Amino acid sequence: MLLLHEFFLFTLQKLSFVLKLFDFSLRLKGFPIKEAKNHLKYIQSKDNADFKSYLETRKQAIVSYHLKHNSFYKNFAKHANPIDWNSIPVMTKQDLQQPLQNRLSEGFSKKNSHVHKTSGSSGEPFIFAKDKFCHALTWACFMSRYNWYDIDLNTSKQARFYGIPLQKKGYYKERIKDILSNRFRFSVFDLSDSQLKKNVETFKQIRFHYINGYTSAIVQFAKFLKKQNIILKVICPTLKVCIITSEMLFYDDKKLMETQFGVPVINEYGAAELGLIAFENEQSEWLINTDDLFVEILDNNNHVLPNGNEGRLVITSLYNKAHPFIRYDLGDIGTLSKNSTLKKPMLKKLVGRTNDVVILxxxxxxxxxxxxxxxxxxxxxxxNVKAFIIEQLKLNTFKISYTSDKLISEEKTIEIKQAIETYLESGLTVAFERKDKLLRTNRGKLKQFISHL
Known part of the structure; x- marks a missing residue:
């Protein structure tokens, strides 16, 4: 006999195939997705000349709004002049480490805003808010990019490789969200061969249209497929694309996934507090989202760097009236392509977080x-090695924890140490530890490099 909550989930899943439940669920929660989609079309219709004027207007408007209606920002940006962008101070996560109520604009509260928490992958999680139109516009931007690959969030079935809360309330909340979003969730906490074999069987049974989730977990699935000599699209012909997010994507991992999945692998870059930051198009260009964000690359003195130079990603949310994210230092380091334009900036590379630094x-x-x-x-x-992480324990001491079928050979450890000395410097101590599982965050992310200094 089905439990009541299981019956509810089953009924909801059946309804999701009949209704556009994703759009409907957004409207039900007060997010004006129809208006957001129409406004997005208006933004995207602008030519280069009109876009420049639009962008300057939006930048001035959002600064002026928060200077007038947000006491936190008024105090933070005392000398800001909306028509002089260089006078606008750069804000960091440390500046936002205070109660949310102190940071909300007039007329906004936890009840009439979208309230969420960052993942804490930078080590500094915090609660933030977005007004409902801003949040709807974020989703409209995602939908627009997914449409490039013939993916419709209302009808396309997602194979989702993400974490899930283990507590009953959080678990069922995520299960309901999965059904409303037409997605099936695979565990990223169990990547054993026996579980990955079950994943293969699921792909045989369900008509998935796309894969979405954490890079490290999906790479492990691809490695398993290679070992089993399986091409995923052969057993799941409806599969169109794989979209990876939240963790770094390396070139050889991308090629491995494309070979084993039989579909394009697309790099998505975003942040909970900002939404979609960059998305790879069909020409393999990693396009910055200029629809509702303004992205800058700054040096350590907060000066804008020429395209092609590596620096800090500093981002402005152009529509969030509930909470200011204006010249917000996300904590990531990257480079814009030299071929970037104001309307079409392209992310050339994402190096990592500003706190992911080896000090010798x-x-x-x-x-x-x-x-x-x-x-x-x-x-x-x-x-042999399935996955690994590196920890810096002391200035001269590192530990490599890994999962594998067998212990790394002594010859291989010598080769690894030599590579590290060549890249870094001599005289370093490197320890190796084989584990059954690698430590992930409570959301299932794998942090590849951790400094304990």
């Missing part, structure tokens, strides 16, 4: 994820 006894510094990749090229070439 000599004083030398290196990007943690670049260091990770150098190690990855050596550690994975024998197909």
């Amino acid at each position: 006894p000599s004083g030398k510094k290196a990007a943690g994820l670049t260091f990770y990749y150098v190690t990855k090229t050596v550690i994975e070439d024998d197909q």
Whole structure:
């Protein structure tokens, strides 16, 4: 006999095939998705000249709004002049580490806003708010990009590789959201061969249209498929695309996934507090979202860098009236392509977080994820290691934790240490620890490099 909540989920799933439940669920919660879609069309219809005028108007409007209606921002940006962008201060997550009520604009509360919490992948989670039109516009932007690959959030079935809360209330809340969003959730906490074999059987039974989720978990699935000599699209012909998010995507991992899935692998970059930041198009261009965001690359003195130079991603949410995210330092490091224009900026590369830095006894510094990749090229070439993370314990001490079919050979450990010394410097201590599972965040993300300094 089905429990009442299981029967409710079953009935809701049946209804989702009849109704446009995703749009309907947004409207039901007060998010004006129809108006947001219409406004998005208006933005996207502008030519280069009109877009420049539109962007300047929106930048001035959002600054003026918060200077007038938000006491937190009025105090934070005391010398800001809406028509002089250089006078607008850069804000960080540390600036926002205070109760949400202190940061909300006049007329907004937790009840009439979309309230959410960041993942804490930077080590600094916090609660934020978006007004309902802003949140609807965020979803309209996602829908617009997914349509490039013939994916409709109302009707396309998603194979979702994300974490899920284990507490009953949070678990069923996510299950309901999965049904409303027409998605089937695969566990990222169990990536054993026995579980991945079950995943394959699920793909045989369900007509999935796209894969979406954390890079590391999906890469593990691709490695399993390779070992089993399986091409996913052969057993699931309806599959169109794989969209990965939340973690770094390396070139060789992308090629592996495209080979084993038999569909394009698309890189999505976003943040909970901002929405969609960049999305890869069919020409393999990682397009910055200019519809509702303004993205800058700044140096350490908050000066705008020329395209092609590496710096901090600083982003302005052009429509969020409930909470200011104006020149907001996300904590990520990246580079815009030299071919970028105002209307069509392109993200050339995303290096990692500003706190993902290796600091060595000599004083030398290196990007943690670049260091990770150098190690990855050596550690994975024998197909034994499934996944690994690097931790810096002391200035001269690192630990590599990994999952594998068997222990890494002594010859391989010497090769890895030599690669690390070549990239970093000599005299470093590197320890290896084989584990059954690697530590993930409570949301299921895998942090590839961790500094304990």
